[in-house]
Amino acid sequence: MTGITDFTVKGADGGSVSLADYAGQVLLIVNTASKCGFTPQYAGLEALHRDYAERGFAVLAFPCNQFGAQEPGDAAEIASFCSLTYDVTFPVFARVDVNGGSADPLFDRLKADAPGVLGTKAIKWNFTKFLVDRAGHTVARHAPTTKPEDLRAEIEALL
Known part of the structure; x- marks a missing residue:
């Protein structure tokens, strides 16, 4: 069985990005939106990213x-x-689809x-969060209502 880091996704510039670039890191993969009631979670996601990036974590x-x-x-x-x-x-x-026949294979x-x-x-809904361990295995799924800061203990346990 392949891990999450075996997938290739489309970058914002339209080019291919191999998630192998993130091999060995703990990942928080999130479907996001700019005009959603949960959009302020971007601030919490950024705080997690900045706090843990040096330890091998990425959003x-x-x-x-x-x-x-x-x-x-x-x-x-x-x-922008x-x-x-x-x-x-x-x-x-x-931008990706996460449900239906056109859903991105990663999702x-x-x-x-x-x-x-x-x-x-x-x-x-938007801001569903998937936590992935260093081996590329999905270990948890969190609802949009789960605030990013509430994931700190889980992230630290994986780091």
């Missing part, structure tokens, strides 16, 4: 427009928003590895 953001059309911008608009509004330094990749894998409540696979 990977994947904008998604499937929930209430809350991520309507193109890659440049999304990057994240940088100017929340001073985001973690990678923000190309299909994350959902299979860490089902939601009662075994549901579908992601319910």
